[in-house]
Amino acid sequence: MAPQMIFVNLPVKDLDTSKAFYERLGYSINPQFTDETAACVVISDTIFAMLLTEEKFRSFTAPGKEISDATKNTEVLITLSAESREKVDELAEKALAAGGGPAKEPMDMGFMYGRSFADPDGHHWEVFWMDPAAAAGDAPQG
Numbered sequence: 001m002a003p004q005m006i007f008v009n010l011p012v013k014d015l016d017t018s019k020a021f022y023e024r025l026g027y028s029i030n031p032q033f034t035d036e037t038a039a040c041v042v043i044s045d046t047i048f049a050m051l052l053t054e055e056k057f058r059s060f061t062a063p064g065k066e067i068s069d070a071t072k073n074t075e076v077l078i079t080l081s082a083e084s085r086e087k088v089d090e091l092a093e094k095a096l097a098a099g100g101g102p103a104k105e106p107m108d109m110g111f112m113y114g115r116s117f118a119d120p121d122g123h124h125w126e127v128f129w130m131d132p133a134a135a136a137g138d139a140p141q142g
Helices: 016-026 053-059 087-097
Strands: 006-012 028-030 036-044 047-053 077-081 111-118 125-132
Touching: 006 053, 016 028, 016 036, 016 047, 016 087, 047 053, 053 077, 087 111, 087 125
Parallel strands: 006 047, 077 125
Antiparallel strands: 028 036, 036 047, 111 125
16 A cells, blocks of 8 residues: 655745745655646655645635635644754754745754744744654653
């Protein structure tokens, strides 16, 4: 059985700006699912962000529903895992350098570390690392 995949559909104001932002984070664009109204950002073998122009995004929603302005309202928190604290910092710093903005202060609980950023459209992304021993339940509780 093939692993389940996730496609996060995000409305964007400027498709070219959004594509450039995600490419600067090190992600690729799958041309098979990309045109002038949409771009498929490949985050991993099973995780994809579909960047859709607002008009295209609206075609997938119920009639009359407004598209949330992510710069003013929180519609979703998108969270990715990282293999180390350093990889958390690396992705967050790339996002800020690529034109993203800070979403909130870093979180450090010792066994878990995370950073966040907002993409050019204000979509809130989180990236976190958790100590493998803590994830397995083997870490001392304190």
